[in-house]
Amino acid sequence: MNTKLLQQLCLAMCVLASSVINAQQQDFDAVTIEALQVRDNIYMLVGSGGNITVQVGEDGVLMVDTQYAPLSEKIIAKIRELSDGPLRYIINTHHHGDHTGGNANLRATGSTVVGGNVGGDITDAGAGAQIIAHENAMLHMIAPPEGQEAAPSEALPTLTYFNDKRDMWFNGEGIRVIHEPNAHTDGDSIVYFRQSDVIATGDVYVTGLYPFIDIASGGSIQGVIAAANNIIDLIIPVYGQDGGTLVIPGHGRLSDMGDVINWREMLTIIRDRVQDMIDRGLTLEEVQAARPTRDYDPRWGADTGFWTTTAFVAAVYQNLSTPQEGSL
Amino acid sequence: MAKFMRSAALSFCAVLGCLSAWTVQAEKNLAGVWSGTYAEDWPDRFPGPELGDYAGLPLNDADRLRAQSWSASLIALPEYQCRVHPADYANSFADIRIWEERDPITEVLIALHLQHFAWQTRRTIWMDGREHPPEYALHTSMGFSTGNWDGHVLTVHTTHLKEGWLRRNGVARSDQATVTEHFIRHDDILSWTVVVNDPTYLEEPFIRNRDYRYNIDGQIANYPCVSVIEMVREPGYIPHHLPGDNEDLMFFARNHQVPVAAAMGGAATMYPEYMQVLKTLPKPEAGN
Numbered sequence: 001m002n003t004k005l006l007q008q009l010c011l012a013m014c015v016l017a018s019s020v021i022n023a024q025q026q027d028f029d030a031v032t033i034e035a036l037q038v039r040d041n042i043y044m045l046v047g048s049g050g051n052i053t054v055q056v057g058e059d060g061v062l063m064v065d066t067q068y069a070p071l072s073e074k075i076i077a078k079i080r081e082l083s084d085g086p087l088r089y090i091i092n093t094h095h096h097g098d099h100t101g102g103n104a105n106l107r108a109t110g111s112t113v114v115g116g117n118v119g120g121d122i123t124d125a126g127a128g129a130q131i132i133a134h135e136n137a138m139l140h141m142i143a144p145p146e147g148q149e150a151a152p153s154e155a156l157p158t159l160t161y162f163n164d165k166r167d168m169w170f171n172g173e174g175i176r177v178i179h180e181p182n183a184h185t186d187g188d189s190i191v192y193f194r195q196s197d198v199i200a201t202g203d204v205y206v207t208g209l210y211p212f213i214d215i216a217s218g219g220s221i222q223g224v225i226a227a228a229n230n231i232i233d234l235i236i237p238v239y240g241q242d243g244g245t246l247v248i249p250g251h252g253r254l255s256d257m258g259d260v261i262n263w264r265e266m267l268t269i270i271r272d273r274v275q276d277m278i279d280r281g282l283t284l285e286e287v288q289a290a291r292p293t294r295d296y297d298p299r300w301g302a303d304t305g306f307w308t309t310t311a312f313v314a315a316v317y318q319n320l321s322t323p324q325e326g327s328l
Numbered sequence: 329m330a331k332f333m334r335s336a337a338l339s340f341c342a343v344l345g346c347l348s349a350w351t352v353q354a355e356k357n358l359a360g361v362w363s364g365t366y367a368e369d370w371p372d373r374f375p376g377p378e379l380g381d382y383a384g385l386p387l388n389d390a391d392r393l394r395a396q397s398w399s400a401s402l403i404a405l406p407e408y409q410c411r412v413h414p415a416d417y418a419n420s421f422a423d424i425r426i427w428e429e430r431d432p433i434t435e436v437l438i439a440l441h442l443q444h445f446a447w448q449t450r451r452t453i454w455m456d457g458r459e460h461p462p463e464y465a466l467h468t469s470m471g472f473s474t475g476n477w478d479g480h481v482l483t484v485h486t487t488h489l490k491e492g493w494l495r496r497n498g499v500a501r502s503d504q505a506t507v508t509e510h511f512i513r514h515d516d517i518l519s520w521t522v523v524v525n526d527p528t529y530l531e532e533p534f535i536r537n538r539d540y541r542y543n544i545d546g547q548i549a550n551y552p553c554v555s556v557i558e559m560v561r562e563p564g565y566i567p568h569h570l571p572g573d574n575e576d577l578m579f580f581a582r583n584h585q586v587p588v589a590a591a592m593g594g595a596a597t598m599y600p601e602y603m604q605v606l607k608t609l610p611k612p613e614a615g616n
Contacts, residue, residue: 034462240411
């Protein structure tokens, strides 16, 4: 890896670290949690940090991701407007603090389903909601890459999986938690509510910025594109590219097939352009000078903040110029 | 007494008539089937625009590169085959049906519904003063529209549009765009003006006008579309041209001897003064 690339990726990681600090300094008092009804019993909660998906029903409440810890009271209050049932499950789409920061607070308000000779015998066996995540997400929460903060033990997943999916049944529908390898990180899960026909994607799909490829946590552009293709495979639209399966992104607005197709198209074209430049022997500096994203920058790019266009192009360049291991 | 009653009744009828006339004048009845009049912009509307023709579009550099990278082969992909025309483009095509939705008790207009023959898309224009949804709500091909009568002009404001296109040769319109439309009825002619404001891809608002004629015998047929695999391709393959590698880009300019700079569009190419600039620009070599 050349020095310039290393510098830029280090800079990106420093920015990520500073974003964690910024999150700690955010004025969470000013944040309001709003709920958008997506289906009869599925809601998207919007506040600060990653979108939260809430499924409510006879069995209780299941939520996907938990935003930041200081928002937990407001999140709980909003969930109570939707259901007075017990919080049973939290599913984490990945390990980043803007999606897992509220784990400990929210878990403490819920209870796990236990039975047989365990229930009632062990005082705390049923205490707290179950937290489900891919094993790699938990490993990153315990020992995060440099610049990211370790999670407290009470925020850690209590039920992990290491293969390609985990199925469960809750509130009258099958829920499939699907691993998307080496995408935003190496511990990404998307959550597919089969009867409600809703997919919560975590940060493998967002609607405001180029994808944050957390290389230090095993992310890659190829994995983000593969995740988009997998999500598109799951979607059945009503007609054309509209309606049908709805998609709750990690950040940004509610989406459907057309939005994910446009996202996949953009990333594939940028990937192909950078790959072509690498094949022609261009250095990172030359690739960045050629601005391979310039037609998409007004919509997706950023010159400042947590994830700039420069950092994105550097990450794509590094991914594509480094031989990939595994199946990607 | 009988004379008085007759006078009172006549006065009442006169008042009613005035009120009725005022209502008609203020809110035109748009319901019915309207057929497009295609004398204007025919090549763009039915045969479709030629490759590399962006003239008269106020697109910016970013949108120009998107258009130059576009490959027509994209629409052969199954997931693109039935993609519908967005609300702001659909009036370039085919006939439409408009009908009213009124409160059955008060007769207050709740919404206008509009169906395009092309792709059988339907949109709702809410007339009941409701708010637009928050930005994080779903964006669709038809968007979310609210309307109000400004005299006899129906003005419609649309947000929540999914990414679409300004021209069917790769010129994109972003999902950040908002659209203002004006529907003006003159007897049996409906003028429909679309103003697209796109902070992402346009240098200036893009304005398109279409005329329709009331069709007393008009019917709107079905428009079924079923995707099929037209050719076997690698999973995830997206057809596109790498920058500088699009051999079709000169197609329009060469065929019509239009200077390349004009064919590539931009806000300046919309205005009559550009005719003077055109005279100073070199024409491309003829050929395909």
